[in-house]
Amino acid sequence: MRRVSKTFANGVVALDGFDLSLDDGDFLSLLGPSGSGKSTVLRLIANLVQPTAGTLHWRGDNPLQADVGYVFQEPTLLPWASVFDNVWLPLRLRGVARLDAAAAVDAMLERVQLAAFRNAVPRELSVGMKMRVSIARALITKPRLLLMDEPFAALDEITRFRLNNDLLDLWRDERFTAVFVTHSVFESVFLSNRVAVMQTRPGRIHGEIAIDAPYPRGEPFRTSPHYIALCRRASDLLAAATEASGRRLREAANG
Amino acid sequence: MADPATAQIDAEERQRLRAARLENVGKWLLPVAVMALALLIWDRIVVWNDIQPYILPRPVDVCNALIEDRALLFASLLTTLKITGLGLLCAIVGGVGLAVLFAQSKWVEMSFYPYAIVLQVTPIVAIFPLINIYVDNLTVKLLLCAWIVAFFPILSNTTLGLNSVDRNLRDLFRLNGATRWQELRHLRLPAAMPYFLAGLKIAGGLALIGAVVAEFVAGSGGQQSGLAARIIEAGYRLNTPRLFAALVLISLTGILIFMATSWTSHLILRRWHDSALPAER
Numbered sequence: 001m002r003r004v005s006k007t008f009a010n011g012v013v014a015l016d017g018f019d020l021s022l023d024d025g026d027f028l029s030l031l032g033p034s035g036s037g038k039s040t041v042l043r044l045i046a047n048l049v050q051p052t053a054g055t056l057h058w059r060g061d062n063p064l065q066a067d068v069g070y071v072f073q074e075p076t077l078l079p080w081a082s083v084f085d086n087v088w089l090p091l092r093l094r095g096v097a098r099l100d101a102a103a104a105v106d107a108m109l110e111r112v113q114l115a116a117f118r119n120a121v122p123r124e125l126s127v128g129m130k131m132r133v134s135i136a137r138a139l140i141t142k143p144r145l146l147l148m149d150e151p152f153a154a155l156d157e158i159t160r161f162r163l164n165n166d167l168l169d170l171w172r173d174e175r176f177t178a179v180f181v182t183h184s185v186f187e188s189v190f191l192s193n194r195v196a197v198m199q200t201r202p203g204r205i206h207g208e209i210a211i212d213a214p215y216p217r218g219e220p221f222r223t224s225p226h227y228i229a230l231c232r233r234a235s236d237l238l239a240a241a242t243e244a245s246g247r248r249l250r251e252a253a254n255g
Numbered sequence: 256m257a258d259p260a261t262a263q264i265d266a267e268e269r270q271r272l273r274a275a276r277l278e279n280v281g282k283w284l285l286p287v288a289v290m291a292l293a294l295l296i297w298d299r300i301v302v303w304n305d306i307q308p309y310i311l312p313r314p315v316d317v318c319n320a321l322i323e324d325r326a327l328l329f330a331s332l333l334t335t336l337k338i339t340g341l342g343l344l345c346a347i348v349g350g351v352g353l354a355v356l357f358a359q360s361k362w363v364e365m366s367f368y369p370y371a372i373v374l375q376v377t378p379i380v381a382i383f384p385l386i387n388i389y390v391d392n393l394t395v396k397l398l399l400c401a402w403i404v405a406f407f408p409i410l411s412n413t414t415l416g417l418n419s420v421d422r423n424l425r426d427l428f429r430l431n432g433a434t435r436w437q438e439l440r441h442l443r444l445p446a447a448m449p450y451f452l453a454g455l456k457i458a459g460g461l462a463l464i465g466a467v468v469a470e471f472v473a474g475s476g477g478q479q480s481g482l483a484a485r486i487i488e489a490g491y492r493l494n495t496p497r498l499f500a501a502l503v504l505i506s507l508t509g510i511l512i513f514m515a516t517s518w519t520s521h522l523i524l525r526r527w528h529d530s531a532l533p534a535e536r
Contacts, residue, residue, distance in 0.1 A: 048426050070430055076423040080445045080527045089441070093431040121527045141431075 014040040016202030018054070022145075027171060027178045029188035029195045031234065033242055037203025038181040042147045045179065046070055069138030069176070071148040075130035077122040077137075083109065084118045087136045094141070105140065111173075112136045112166065128159035135167070139174060146171075148180045152187065161222075164190055168217060185238060189230045190222060197234065199241040201249060206241035209233055312496040317503065320496035328485065328497070332504050335466055335481035338394070339512070342401025343462040349402065350409030350458070351451065358417035358443060359435070368414070375407040379465060383472045397469040397481075404465030405458040412454030416447025449528050452520035459512040467505060 014037040022028060030038045043049045044056060046068050077086045084105055085092075091101045109115045112132040122130055131151060138146060152160045168191060171178055182188050188195045192211055199206040211230055213221060221227050264272070294314045300306070301313045308316055321328065353371070357364035379400055390396045420443055428438050470483030480488075482501045489498040524530060 043426075046426075046430055048429065068430065070427065072423045072427075074423065076421060076427060078424070078442070078445070080448070089427075090431045092441070093428065093433045093437055123527060123529075 014203055015044075016204060018204050020196065020205060022177055022179070025175060025177055026194060027180065027192045029180045029182055029192040030198060031182060031185065031188045031195055031238060032198030032203070033183060033200055033238075033245075036198040036200035036245075038198060039149050040203065042070070042149050042179065042181055045145070046147055067144045069141065069143035069146045071131075071134050071138045071146070071151045073150045073153060075122065075127070075134040077130060077133055079122050082119050082121055083114055083125070083133050086122070086133055087140055090137060090141045108136045108140050111170070126159075128155055128163060131155065131163060132166070135170070139170065139176070142174070142176075144176055146176045146178045148178065150181050150183070153182070153184075160187070165218065167191065168215065172215060185231055185234045189227065189234050190217060195234050197237045197241045200245040206244060207237050209237060309493040309495050312499060316496040317499040320494075320500040321503065324497055324500065328482070328500060328504060331480060331482045331485045331501070332508065335463075335470065335483070335505070336508065338397045338401055338466040338469070338481065339463045339508070341398055342405055342466055343459060345398065345402045346405035346409055346458050346462060347455070350406045350454070351413050353406075353410050354413035354417055354447075355439065355444075357414050358439070364414070371407060371410055374403060379404050379468055380472055383469065387473070393473065396473060397466060400469030400472075401462045401465035404468070405462035408454040408457040408461065409451065410454075412450040413447050416450025417443045419450075420446045449520075449524055449530060452516075452523065456513065456516045456520065459516040460509055463505070463509050463512060 018037075018041065020028075020041070030041060032038050040049070044051055078089065081089070087105045087108055088096075088098065088101050091104070092098075106115065106118070109118055112135060114129060114132055114136065117125060117129065122133070125133070134151070152163055155163065164187065178192075180188070180191055189211055193215075194208060194210055196208045197206045198204065209230070213224075213226060213230070297311075298313050298315070301311055312320075353367075357368065382403065383400060386396055386399055390399065424442060424446075425438070428442055433441070466481065467483045470481045471487065482505050485501045486498055489495070489501065
């Protein structure tokens with residue numbers, strides 16, 4: 001994404017001069033306070049909204065929706081459809097019949113430990129399980145790029161830790177590139193190899209830290225001094241970004 | 256979780272369980288008791304005041320009329336039911352069809368929705384003389400009336416349902432390159448189902464009202480006439496027991512229609528929609 005900006009019809013400048021590049025296999029976290037335009041970045045990448053100015057390229061091409069999986073903040077499942085049907089949906093919309101999709105869908109359900117809940121409807125599942133269905137649905141088309149918009153924000157900490165581990169396993173096995181939006185410093189450092197911190201109004205990248213800890217990362221990493229130190233750095237950068245945003249707002253207010 | 260019947264529970268929980276059981280029985284028993292009491296009072300008033308049957312018949316007389324005139328009354332009931340059923344069917348087809356059309360284009364909805372409202376708020380009794388002039392066939396006349404009265408709740412509810420789809424789900428469909436038809440079939444129609452069924456519950460009763468009102472205004476007679484015509488006829492002849500009997504049949508039909516639509520709604524929604532779940536205590 002080069003010099004991308006987005007201004008909404010109500011005059012809100014969500015992004016201005018936003019630069020971001022992704023390498024194959026990256027796990028990038030976008031860390032920032034609410035209203036910094038993190039979600040807008042994802043929606044731009046997914047081609048759900050068009051940039052006001054600037055350009056986006058994905059593998060030398062314009063972003064291809066077929067190559068993108070999207071996990072929303074809420075599980076966003078079809079409440080009337082079974083777990084199987086929810087995961088089948090992206091394939092179904094591409095014209096893949098139930099029988100032809102069954103093997104892939106069942107394998108994916110196995111992968112996210114939901115095989116036993118194949119025929120359950122969403123309201124019979126816990127929030128964490130619904131989120132796993134949502135992730136399985138996003139990955140069923142084997143996308144090269146997985147976009148996640150604060151997917152674990154509403155979960156309790158124990159479930160969140162488990163899903164963080166599961167997500168890293170999936171990322172290792174399926175080899176997709178991930179962009180993960182969050183406002184949790186700890187989550188971003190644990191998951192990613194790059195943390196980009198955003199400042200707000202207008203949203204742009206304030207700075208970036210490379211998380212140089214090796215994968216696989218598990219519980220030992222979560223309690224290691226190295227992890228704490230990295231969280232400290234990310235936290236300081238986030239504080240600086242918030243400070244910079246506040247300064248600009250004050251300047252704007254003073255004319 | 257232990258079976259509540261055998262588990263050791265404290266006094267408060269036992270009390271709550273008993274209250275729940277009582278409530279379940281009372282839900283049915285109380286209305287029946289009220290009905291029995293009302294019938295008894297009605298009967299006593301007639302007997303003690305020596306009221307003539309053509310003014311106010313005893314409940315027993317109404318029952319007798321139901322049995323003696325059953326051939327006549329049930330033939331009429333069938334006629335009314337036919338109009339009601341067909342009217343409701345047309346209302347479903349027309350209401351859902353229009354709603355789907357509205358959902359395809361905001362412009363179509365903006366253009367035509369106000370006229371659906373006009374049709375709804377104009378009393379059917381006032382429209383009927385016009386229908387009477389332009390339509391010859393009696394069945395079509397009555398059907399048109401029942402349809403006009405019944406289709407609006409279905410149209411308005413289904414339109415609301417089709418338009419209140421979660422924004423993220425719509426994005427998901429866009430992301431996966433869904434066609435308009437796929438979005439309608441797999442997302443909007445199922446999402447509108449609870450709204451449509453709520454509209455159907457209202458429309459079922461309204462179709463009956465529409466059919467009966469239409470029969471009244473049409474003033475049809477002869478063998479093919481419905482229950483409303485029987486009521487008018489019985490009124491002229493001061494055959495009050497039969498009048499009551501026809502009224503009872505209409506009420507029962509309304510109740511049955513409501514129960515049928517409620518049950519259909521429950522069957523369709525029971526697995527996934529909050530409205531069909533038992534209330535938690």
